Amino acid sequence: MPRPKRQANPLVSKYLNAIRPTQTEANNLGELKPVEPAARRGDGAPLLGNEQVYVMKYGTKYHTVWCKVVAEKWEHSPRGLLVTWLSDVGGRARCKECDRPPVPAKPPLSATGRPGAGTNQVIETQEPTPPDEDLIPLKVVGLSHGILFLAAGPEHRERLKETAIEPSTPLSVDGRRDGMVVRLDATKAEPLLVVQMDPRATFMDVPYQMRLRPPLRRSATKPYAVASVEPVSPK
Numbered sequence: 001m002p003r004p005k006r007q008a009n010p011l012v013s014k015y016l017n018a019i020r021p022t023q024t025e026a027n028n029l030g031e032l033k034p035v036e037p038a039a040r041r042g043d044g045a046p047l048l049g050n051e052q053v054y055v056m057k058y059g060t061k062y063h064t065v066w067c068k069v070v071a072e073k074w075e076h077s078p079r080g081l082l083v084t085w086l087s088d089v090g091g092r093a094r095c096k097e098c099d100r101p102p103v104p105a106k107p108p109l110s111a112t113g114r115p116g117a118g119t120n121q122v123i124e125t126q127e128p129t130p131p132d133e134d135l136i137p138l139k140v141v142g143l144s145h146g147i148l149f150l151a152a153g154p155e156h157r158e159r160l161k162e163t164a165i166e167p168s169t170p171l172s173v174d175g176r177r178d179g180m181v182v183r184l185d186a187t188k189a190e191p192l193l194v195v196q197m198d199p200r201a202t203f204m205d206v207p208y209q210m211r212l213r214p215p216l217r218r219s220a221t222k223p224y225a226v227a228s229v230e231p232v233s234p235k
């Protein structure tokens with residue numbers, strides 16, 4: 001299914017909210033502020049990044065994992081399943097189902113028959129989506145002459161030493177290519193990722209993250225490659 005479009009004009013949303021009485025309760029819990037999820041599964045299902053939670057359009061709860069409630073929402077009304085920052089849940093309460101998720105957190109990956117997980121096992125997809133651990137947070141450390149420097153935490157250094165940059169690795173902003181990753185230097189305590197920005201791209205001083213994947217090249221000597229780099233929370 002196609003990626004859900006970003007939220008409509010806030011005025012339109014407000015208007016729609018006003019004419020939907022069922023939403024009143026959720027509105028009292030604070031305005032819903034959907035953000036782009038950290039990643040998406042192959043089928044488009046949103047995956048949470050750090051500090052992100054699932055919320056539902058008319059819901060009164062928030063969810064920290066892919067629990068039964070979230071899974072059912074995705075199945076029956078995927079457009080109503082949204083992601084927001086934990087700090088933006090307002091008066092929504094933490095979902096109790098999240099404490100004992102009966103479905104694997106990342107169905108396509110870990111659906112390898114966990115005992116007692118029920119009979120409705122999710123069918124494994126052929127190409128597993130990278131798990132959340134494959135998202136590495138980055139912070140901006142500099143921008144100079146169209147070159148963006150992003151640093152990862154020292155705790156990711158060992159992993160990044162095992163990570164290659166393959167040709168055409170994009171900096172993606174809302175699905176648009178805003179630049180190309182040119183170099184990864186993991187010899188530093190804080191590994192440095194060097195990105196060549198496209199001349200027409202607008203620089204955003206926000207947290208970024210890089211996504212890892214297995215290398216595409218058969219000749220690859222490292223077990224990981226950078227799939228893409230993106231802002232964690234594009235405006």
Ligand SMILES: [Zn+2]
Pocket residue numbers: 062063064065067068069070095096097098
């Ligand atoms: Zn839940």
